[in-house]
Amino acid sequence: MLLPKQTVYRSLGIDYKGIKAGEEPIPDIDKHEILIKIKAVSLNYRDIAAADGTYGFPIKKGHVPCSDGAGEVVKVGSQVHNIQVGDRVVAAFDPTHFYGVQRDWLHGHGAPVDGMLQQYKAVAAVGVIRLPKDTHLSYAEAASLVCTGVTAWNCLYGGIPYVAGQSILLLGTGGVSITTLILAKAAGAKTIITSSSNEKLKYVKEKYGVDYTINYMEHPDWEKEVLQLTNGEGVDFVIENGGAGTIAKSIASVKRGGQVPIVGFLAKSDEMPNVSIMVLSKSCSVRGIAVGSMQLFEDLVQFVHTKKLHLPVEKEFGFTNDGVIAAFDYLKSGAHIGKIVIRVD
Ligand SMILES: NC(=O)c1ccc[n+]([C@@H]2O[C@H](COP(=O)([O-])OP(=O)(O)OC[C@H]3O[C@@H](n4cnc5c(N)ncnc54)[C@H](OP(=O)(O)O)[C@@H]3O)[C@@H](O)[C@H]2O)c1
Numbered sequence: 001m002l003l004p005k006q007t008v009y010r011s012l013g014i015d016y017k018g019i020k021a022g023e024e025p026i027p028d029i030d031k032h033e034i035l036i037k038i039k040a041v042s043l044n045y046r047d048i049a050a051a052d053g054t055y056g057f058p059i060k061k062g063h064v065p066c067s068d069g070a071g072e073v074v075k076v077g078s079q080v081h082n083i084q085v086g087d088r089v090v091a092a093f094d095p096t097h098f099y100g101v102q103r104d105w106l107h108g109h110g111a112p113v114d115g116m117l118q119q120y121k122a123v124a125a126v127g128v129i130r131l132p133k134d135t136h137l138s139y140a141e142a143a144s145l146v147c148t149g150v151t152a153w154n155c156l157y158g159g160i161p162y163v164a165g166q167s168i169l170l171l172g173t174g175g176v177s178i179t180t181l182i183l184a185k186a187a188g189a190k191t192i193i194t195s196s197s198n199e200k201l202k203y204v205k206e207k208y209g210v211d212y213t214i215n216y217m218e219h220p221d222w223e224k225e226v227l228q229l230t231n232g233e234g235v236d237f238v239i240e241n242g243g244a245g246t247i248a249k250s251i252a253s254v255k256r257g258g259q260v261p262i263v264g265f266l267a268k269s270d271e272m273p274n275v276s277i278m279v280l281s282k283s284c285s286v287r288g289i290a291v292g293s294m295q296l297f298e299d300l301v302q303f304v305h306t307k308k309l310h311l312p313v314e315k316e317f318g319f320t321n322d323g324v325i326a327a328f329d330y331l332k333s334g335a336h337i338g339k340i341v342i343r344v345d
Contacts, residue, residue: 007022008022008023009065015052021321027121029075034089036089040140040142040316043341045266045331046110046111050063051328057111060114063114066342068143068148069091069109070091070131073085077125090131092297093108093150094109098295119319119344141313145297147291149297149304158287160285166236171193171266173201174241174266178339191212192212233255234252234253234256235255238258241263243265246267247260247262247275251278256283259287260284260286314336317330318345319345
Protein backbone atom coordinates (compact mmCIF):
# COMPACT_ATOMS: atom_id res chain seq x y z
CA MET A 1 0.00 0.00 0.00
CA LEU A 2 1.32 3.48 -0.90
CA LEU A 3 1.75 5.76 2.11
CA PRO A 4 0.31 9.27 1.96
CA LYS A 5 2.82 11.97 1.09
CA GLN A 6 4.07 14.94 3.05
CA THR A 7 6.02 18.11 2.25
CA VAL A 8 9.65 17.89 3.34
CA TYR A 9 12.31 20.61 2.95
CA ARG A 10 15.88 19.49 2.25
CA SER A 11 19.10 21.45 1.99
CA LEU A 12 20.05 20.73 -1.63
CA GLY A 13 22.31 23.63 -2.63
CA ILE A 14 25.54 25.19 -1.53
CA ASP A 15 23.84 27.57 0.87
CA TYR A 16 20.45 28.07 2.54
CA LYS A 17 18.95 29.46 -0.69
CA GLY A 18 19.12 25.86 -1.87
CA ILE A 19 16.60 24.63 0.71
CA LYS A 20 13.69 23.24 -1.36
CA ALA A 21 10.39 21.47 -0.74
CA GLY A 22 9.71 17.98 -2.05
CA GLU A 23 7.10 15.27 -1.63
CA GLU A 24 8.08 12.25 0.48
CA PRO A 25 6.20 9.46 2.23
CA ILE A 26 5.00 10.12 5.75
CA PRO A 27 7.41 8.05 7.87
CA ASP A 28 6.24 4.89 9.55
CA ILE A 29 7.00 4.46 13.26
CA ASP A 30 8.38 1.56 15.24
CA LYS A 31 6.92 0.38 18.54
CA HIS A 32 8.94 2.85 20.66
CA GLU A 33 8.33 5.90 18.45
CA ILE A 34 5.67 8.53 17.99
CA LEU A 35 4.65 10.47 14.88
CA ILE A 36 4.43 14.24 15.36
CA LYS A 37 2.40 16.53 13.12
CA ILE A 38 4.82 19.47 13.24
CA LYS A 39 3.10 22.82 13.89
CA ALA A 40 6.03 25.19 14.34
CA VAL A 41 9.76 25.21 13.60
CA SER A 42 12.07 27.72 15.24
CA LEU A 43 15.30 28.84 13.52
CA ASN A 44 18.83 29.07 14.89
CA TYR A 45 22.01 30.54 13.47
CA ARG A 46 23.23 26.91 13.30
CA ASP A 47 20.61 26.19 10.61
CA ILE A 48 22.28 28.71 8.28
CA ALA A 49 25.74 27.31 9.09
CA ALA A 50 24.55 23.71 8.44
CA ALA A 51 23.00 24.69 5.08
CA ASP A 52 26.07 26.75 4.09
CA GLY A 53 28.46 23.93 5.04
CA THR A 54 30.23 26.17 7.58
CA TYR A 55 28.94 24.33 10.65
CA GLY A 56 31.93 22.94 12.52
CA PHE A 57 30.27 19.56 13.21
CA PRO A 58 29.05 16.63 11.07
CA ILE A 59 26.36 17.43 8.48
CA LYS A 60 24.42 14.94 6.37
CA LYS A 61 24.33 16.07 2.73
CA GLY A 62 20.75 16.83 1.71
CA HIS A 63 19.58 16.95 5.31
CA VAL A 64 16.20 18.21 6.49
CA PRO A 65 17.12 21.49 8.26
CA CYS A 66 16.23 22.79 11.73
CA SER A 67 16.56 21.25 15.16
CA ASP A 68 13.60 22.90 16.82
CA GLY A 69 10.07 21.63 16.29
CA ALA A 70 6.86 21.34 18.30
CA GLY A 71 3.60 19.72 17.33
CA GLU A 72 0.77 17.34 18.02
CA VAL A 73 1.11 13.58 18.37
CA VAL A 74 -0.88 11.77 15.66
CA LYS A 75 0.34 8.19 16.12
CA VAL A 76 2.04 6.24 18.93
CA GLY A 77 3.98 2.97 18.80
CA SER A 78 2.57 -0.13 20.48
CA GLN A 79 5.09 0.08 23.35
CA VAL A 80 4.63 3.79 24.08
CA HIS A 81 2.57 4.17 27.25
CA ASN A 82 3.29 7.70 28.48
CA ILE A 83 2.23 9.67 25.39
CA GLN A 84 -1.14 9.70 23.67
CA VAL A 85 -2.51 10.82 20.34
CA GLY A 86 -3.46 14.50 20.71
CA ASP A 87 -0.69 15.35 23.19
CA ARG A 88 1.34 18.51 22.48
CA VAL A 89 5.03 17.71 22.42
CA VAL A 90 8.36 19.30 21.73
CA ALA A 91 11.27 17.20 20.49
CA ALA A 92 14.73 17.39 22.08
CA PHE A 93 17.68 18.76 20.10
CA ASP A 94 19.47 15.41 20.57
CA PRO A 95 17.10 12.62 21.62
CA THR A 96 20.00 10.47 22.92
CA HIS A 97 21.28 13.09 25.38
CA PHE A 98 19.47 12.41 28.63
CA TYR A 99 21.83 13.83 31.26
CA GLY A 100 25.33 15.24 31.76
CA VAL A 101 27.43 16.65 28.92
CA GLN A 102 27.01 16.08 25.18
CA ARG A 103 29.09 13.00 24.36
CA ASP A 104 29.08 13.24 20.55
CA TRP A 105 27.67 15.29 17.68
CA LEU A 106 26.03 12.40 15.83
CA HIS A 107 22.38 12.70 16.81
CA GLY A 108 21.40 16.38 16.70
CA HIS A 109 18.35 17.14 14.59
CA GLY A 110 18.90 19.32 11.55
CA ALA A 111 22.53 18.46 10.71
CA PRO A 112 23.70 14.83 11.07
CA VAL A 113 20.08 13.70 11.59
CA ASP A 114 17.12 14.96 9.56
CA GLY A 115 15.43 17.85 11.30
CA MET A 116 12.01 19.39 11.75
CA LEU A 117 11.32 21.32 8.54
CA GLN A 118 8.69 18.83 7.40
CA GLN A 119 5.04 18.15 8.11
CA TYR A 120 5.47 14.88 9.99
CA LYS A 121 8.43 13.64 12.01
CA ALA A 122 8.90 10.23 13.62
CA VAL A 123 10.92 10.37 16.85
CA ALA A 124 11.70 8.12 19.81
CA ALA A 125 9.05 8.66 22.47
CA VAL A 126 11.80 9.10 25.09
CA GLY A 127 13.20 12.01 23.05
CA VAL A 128 10.30 14.40 23.53
CA ILE A 129 8.86 16.52 26.31
CA ARG A 130 5.10 16.36 26.71
CA LEU A 131 3.81 19.87 27.38
CA PRO A 132 1.43 20.27 30.32
CA LYS A 133 -2.23 20.01 29.22
CA ASP A 134 -2.91 23.56 30.45
CA THR A 135 0.22 25.11 28.97
CA HIS A 136 0.09 28.77 28.01
CA LEU A 137 2.80 28.20 25.39
CA SER A 138 2.03 28.42 21.68
CA TYR A 139 3.66 25.86 19.39
CA ALA A 140 6.00 28.64 18.18
CA GLU A 141 7.10 29.38 21.73
CA ALA A 142 7.48 25.69 22.58
CA ALA A 143 9.69 25.14 19.51
CA SER A 144 11.84 28.09 20.60
CA LEU A 145 12.71 26.25 23.82
CA VAL A 146 14.59 23.42 22.10
CA CYS A 147 18.05 24.76 21.21
CA THR A 148 18.00 28.38 22.39
CA GLY A 149 15.97 27.76 25.53
CA VAL A 150 17.98 24.78 26.74
CA THR A 151 21.23 26.58 25.91
CA ALA A 152 20.13 29.58 27.97
CA TRP A 153 19.06 27.33 30.86
CA ASN A 154 22.34 25.41 30.66
CA CYS A 155 24.28 28.70 30.91
CA LEU A 156 22.48 29.56 34.13
CA TYR A 157 22.01 26.15 35.77
CA GLY A 158 24.19 23.55 34.00
CA GLY A 159 27.38 24.52 35.87
CA ILE A 160 27.72 26.39 39.16
CA PRO A 161 24.07 27.43 39.37
CA TYR A 162 22.88 31.01 39.14
CA VAL A 163 21.68 32.43 42.47
CA ALA A 164 18.81 34.92 42.67
CA GLY A 165 20.04 38.50 42.73
CA GLN A 166 23.18 37.89 40.69
CA SER A 167 24.04 40.04 37.66
CA ILE A 168 24.06 38.78 34.07
CA LEU A 169 25.52 40.35 30.93
CA LEU A 170 23.98 39.44 27.55
CA LEU A 171 25.78 40.13 24.27
CA GLY A 172 23.54 41.26 21.40
CA THR A 173 19.78 40.90 21.02
CA GLY A 174 19.56 37.52 19.27
CA GLY A 175 17.64 34.45 20.40
CA VAL A 176 20.05 33.23 23.07
CA SER A 177 20.45 36.66 24.65
CA ILE A 178 16.76 37.54 24.81
CA THR A 179 15.73 34.09 26.02
CA THR A 180 18.37 34.19 28.77
CA LEU A 181 17.19 37.68 29.65
CA ILE A 182 13.61 36.42 30.11
CA LEU A 183 14.69 33.46 32.27
CA ALA A 184 17.12 35.61 34.28
CA LYS A 185 14.60 38.38 34.96
CA ALA A 186 12.05 35.80 36.12
CA ALA A 187 14.68 34.43 38.51
CA GLY A 188 15.48 37.84 40.00
CA ALA A 189 18.66 38.80 38.16
CA LYS A 190 20.11 42.24 37.50
CA THR A 191 20.55 42.30 33.72
CA ILE A 192 22.67 44.23 31.23
CA ILE A 193 22.36 43.81 27.46
CA THR A 194 24.51 45.10 24.59
CA SER A 195 23.48 45.81 21.01
CA SER A 196 24.70 47.56 17.89
CA SER A 197 21.36 49.36 17.66
CA ASN A 198 19.76 51.96 19.94
CA GLU A 199 16.34 51.10 18.49
CA LYS A 200 16.79 47.48 19.52
CA LEU A 201 17.97 48.52 22.99
CA LYS A 202 14.91 50.75 23.43
CA TYR A 203 12.64 47.88 22.35
CA VAL A 204 14.33 45.40 24.70
CA LYS A 205 14.10 47.82 27.61
CA GLU A 206 10.39 48.47 27.01
CA LYS A 207 9.35 44.92 26.16
CA TYR A 208 11.60 42.79 28.38
CA GLY A 209 12.51 45.21 31.18
CA VAL A 210 16.28 44.79 30.95
CA ASP A 211 17.92 46.87 33.69
CA TYR A 212 20.78 48.42 31.71
CA THR A 213 21.68 48.76 28.04
CA ILE A 214 24.99 49.43 26.25
CA ASN A 215 25.48 50.15 22.55
CA TYR A 216 28.65 48.22 21.71
CA MET A 217 29.24 50.27 18.54
CA GLU A 218 29.06 53.59 20.40
CA HIS A 219 31.09 52.09 23.26
CA PRO A 220 33.72 49.81 21.70
CA ASP A 221 35.21 49.50 25.23
CA TRP A 222 31.88 48.24 26.55
CA GLU A 223 33.57 46.29 29.36
CA LYS A 224 34.33 49.66 31.00
CA GLU A 225 30.60 50.51 30.93
CA VAL A 226 29.84 47.13 32.51
CA LEU A 227 32.33 47.77 35.31
CA GLN A 228 30.85 51.21 35.89
CA LEU A 229 27.34 49.72 36.18
CA THR A 230 28.53 47.10 38.67
CA ASN A 231 30.44 49.21 41.15
CA GLY A 232 33.74 48.33 39.51
CA GLU A 233 33.30 44.62 40.34
CA GLY A 234 31.92 43.16 37.10
CA VAL A 235 28.97 40.82 36.57
CA ASP A 236 28.43 37.32 37.96
CA PHE A 237 27.69 35.83 34.51
CA VAL A 238 28.61 36.81 30.94
CA ILE A 239 26.68 34.81 28.34
CA GLU A 240 29.46 34.66 25.72
CA ASN A 241 27.91 34.69 22.24
CA GLY A 242 30.72 36.38 20.38
CA GLY A 243 33.71 34.03 20.57
CA ALA A 244 37.17 35.18 19.55
CA GLY A 245 35.98 38.75 18.87
CA THR A 246 34.48 39.35 22.34
CA ILE A 247 36.07 36.90 24.78
CA ALA A 248 38.70 39.34 26.11
CA LYS A 249 36.09 42.01 26.88
CA SER A 250 33.76 39.40 28.35
CA ILE A 251 36.41 38.22 30.80
CA ALA A 252 37.23 41.85 31.61
CA SER A 253 33.49 42.32 32.37
CA VAL A 254 33.12 39.36 34.74
CA LYS A 255 33.46 39.53 38.50
CA ARG A 256 36.34 37.71 40.20
CA GLY A 257 35.14 34.14 40.61
CA GLY A 258 32.30 34.72 38.11
CA GLN A 259 31.23 32.59 35.18
CA VAL A 260 31.58 32.86 31.42
CA PRO A 261 29.53 30.20 29.64
CA ILE A 262 30.87 29.97 26.06
CA VAL A 263 27.95 29.77 23.65
CA GLY A 264 28.63 31.34 20.27
CA PHE A 265 30.98 32.54 17.61
CA LEU A 266 29.26 35.63 16.17
CA ALA A 267 32.18 38.06 16.46
CA LYS A 268 35.10 37.04 14.28
CA SER A 269 38.73 37.92 15.02
CA ASP A 270 42.04 36.86 13.53
CA GLU A 271 43.69 36.98 16.93
CA MET A 272 42.83 34.98 20.01
CA PRO A 273 43.71 36.80 23.23
CA ASN A 274 45.65 35.10 26.03
CA VAL A 275 42.54 33.63 27.62
CA SER A 276 44.39 31.46 30.14
CA ILE A 277 46.13 34.44 31.79
CA MET A 278 42.89 36.43 31.80
CA VAL A 279 40.91 33.57 33.34
CA LEU A 280 43.62 32.91 35.88
CA SER A 281 43.76 36.55 36.98
CA LYS A 282 39.95 36.70 37.36
CA SER A 283 39.67 33.23 38.96
CA CYS A 284 36.59 32.87 36.78
CA SER A 285 35.03 29.74 35.28
CA VAL A 286 34.84 29.42 31.49
CA ARG A 287 32.59 26.54 30.40
CA GLY A 288 31.74 25.35 26.89
CA ILE A 289 28.00 24.98 26.32
CA ALA A 290 26.62 22.38 23.91
CA VAL A 291 22.85 22.95 24.05
CA GLY A 292 21.90 20.65 26.98
CA SER A 293 20.36 17.43 28.17
CA MET A 294 16.78 16.20 28.49
CA GLN A 295 17.18 16.76 32.24
CA LEU A 296 17.88 20.47 31.68
CA PHE A 297 15.07 20.61 29.10
CA GLU A 298 12.54 19.21 31.59
CA ASP A 299 13.61 21.68 34.27
CA LEU A 300 13.33 24.53 31.76
CA VAL A 301 9.80 23.55 30.63
CA GLN A 302 8.71 23.29 34.27
CA PHE A 303 10.11 26.75 35.07
CA VAL A 304 8.60 28.41 32.00
CA HIS A 305 5.24 26.74 32.63
CA THR A 306 5.13 27.57 36.35
CA LYS A 307 6.18 31.18 35.81
CA LYS A 308 3.89 31.52 32.74
CA LEU A 309 6.79 32.99 30.77
CA HIS A 310 6.46 33.80 27.08
CA LEU A 311 9.32 33.04 24.70
CA PRO A 312 10.51 35.88 22.44
CA VAL A 313 8.98 34.90 19.09
CA GLU A 314 9.46 38.06 17.03
CA LYS A 315 8.28 37.03 13.58
CA GLU A 316 6.56 34.05 11.93
CA PHE A 317 6.82 32.90 8.31
CA GLY A 318 4.76 30.49 6.19
CA PHE A 319 5.63 26.91 5.21
CA THR A 320 6.26 27.68 1.52
CA ASN A 321 9.49 27.87 -0.50
CA ASP A 322 9.29 31.68 -0.37
CA GLY A 323 8.36 31.73 3.32
CA VAL A 324 11.24 29.44 4.30
CA ILE A 325 13.86 31.43 2.36
CA ALA A 326 12.45 34.71 3.70
CA ALA A 327 12.74 33.35 7.25
CA PHE A 328 16.40 32.38 6.68
CA ASP A 329 17.08 35.75 4.98
CA TYR A 330 15.65 37.53 8.02
CA LEU A 331 17.80 35.51 10.40
CA LYS A 332 20.89 36.16 8.28
CA SER A 333 20.15 39.92 8.17
CA GLY A 334 20.49 40.21 11.96
CA ALA A 335 17.50 42.57 11.99
CA HIS A 336 15.59 40.29 14.37
CA ILE A 337 15.23 40.55 18.15
CA GLY A 338 14.72 37.10 19.62
CA LYS A 339 13.32 34.14 17.66
CA ILE A 340 12.13 33.54 14.11
CA VAL A 341 9.56 30.80 13.49
CA ILE A 342 8.12 28.96 10.48
CA ARG A 343 4.48 27.92 10.98
CA VAL A 344 3.79 24.50 9.54
CA ASP A 345 0.13 24.41 8.49
N1 LIG B 1 26.70 26.33 22.04
C1 LIG B 1 25.43 26.10 21.82
O1 LIG B 1 24.87 25.08 22.24
C2 LIG B 1 24.65 27.11 21.05
C3 LIG B 1 23.24 27.10 21.08
C4 LIG B 1 22.56 28.14 20.43
C5 LIG B 1 23.28 29.12 19.76
N2 LIG B 1 24.64 29.06 19.71
C6 LIG B 1 25.44 30.10 19.06
O2 LIG B 1 25.28 31.28 19.85
C7 LIG B 1 25.35 32.44 19.03
C8 LIG B 1 24.08 33.24 19.22
O3 LIG B 1 22.99 32.49 18.74
P1 LIG B 1 21.60 33.19 18.48
O4 LIG B 1 20.67 32.13 18.04
O5 LIG B 1 21.22 34.06 19.63
O6 LIG B 1 22.01 34.09 17.24
P2 LIG B 1 21.19 35.22 16.55
O7 LIG B 1 19.77 35.20 16.99
O8 LIG B 1 21.47 35.12 15.11
O9 LIG B 1 21.89 36.54 17.16
C9 LIG B 1 22.33 37.53 16.32
C10 LIG B 1 22.63 38.79 17.13
O10 LIG B 1 23.88 38.70 17.80
C11 LIG B 1 24.40 39.99 17.95
N3 LIG B 1 25.80 40.08 17.54
C12 LIG B 1 26.33 39.83 16.35
N4 LIG B 1 27.64 40.13 16.35
C13 LIG B 1 27.92 40.57 17.59
C14 LIG B 1 29.07 41.07 18.23
N5 LIG B 1 30.22 41.19 17.56
N6 LIG B 1 28.99 41.43 19.53
C15 LIG B 1 27.84 41.33 20.21
N7 LIG B 1 26.69 40.89 19.65
C16 LIG B 1 26.75 40.52 18.36
C17 LIG B 1 23.58 40.93 17.09
O11 LIG B 1 22.77 41.69 17.98
P3 LIG B 1 22.52 43.25 17.77
O12 LIG B 1 21.87 43.38 16.42
O13 LIG B 1 21.64 43.62 18.89
O14 LIG B 1 23.86 43.94 17.81
C18 LIG B 1 22.76 39.99 16.24
O15 LIG B 1 21.51 40.49 15.91
C19 LIG B 1 25.57 31.91 17.61
O16 LIG B 1 26.94 31.90 17.34
C20 LIG B 1 25.03 30.48 17.67
O17 LIG B 1 25.59 29.65 16.70
C21 LIG B 1 25.33 28.08 20.34
